[in-house]
Structures are given as C-alpha cells and as structure tokens.
Amino acid sequence: FYSIFLLILTKISLVKNEIALLLLHSFWCYLLFYSLASYYRVISFVMFMLFADDKTELEDKPELPLISEEKKREMQKKYSKN
Numbered sequence: 480f481y482s483i484f485l486l487i488l489t490k491i492s493l494v495k496n497e498i499a500l501l502l503l504h505s506f507w508c509y510l511l512f513y514s515l516a517s518y519y520r521v522i523s524f525v526m527f528m529l530f531a532d533d534k535t536e537l538e539d540k541p542e543l544p545l546i547s548e549e550k551k552r553e554m555q556k557k558y559s560k561n
Contacts, residue, residue: 481506481507481510482507485503485504485507488503
C-alpha cells in the first residue's frame, strides 16, 4: 500500500520538496527491510518446525534416573509392607 501511495505521489508530483521525498523514500526503505527481516524470521521458524527431527533429540539425551539406586533401596525398605 505504501509503495502504491509513493508511486501516486511521484507520478502526480504532489510533493515537490526534495527533503520530504527523501524522508518518504527513507521510510519506504525502512518498511521494506523490516518486512523482509520479518518474513525471513517467520519462514525460518516454520521450516525449523516442519523439518525438526524429534527422535534424534530424544535419543541424544541419556535418560537419567530420578533417584539413585541406594536411595531407591532405602525407600523400599522404609515403605515396604512387612
């Protein structure tokens, strides 16, 4: 929309001040680079989510026991129904 607006302004020559045109052009460049950076961020996130391999992440991490074997035996002795 902003590009169309700028095109109309330049073709009709509504803005004759060079500084105003420079400011409008600078704002257009800012919007352009900001939108390109946003598109890249969104697309890279979507690609990461689509092609992420969940199995390898789980296999890489060794499964750690919640408690040690010694603590497990102590609790079994303490809470057993003897």
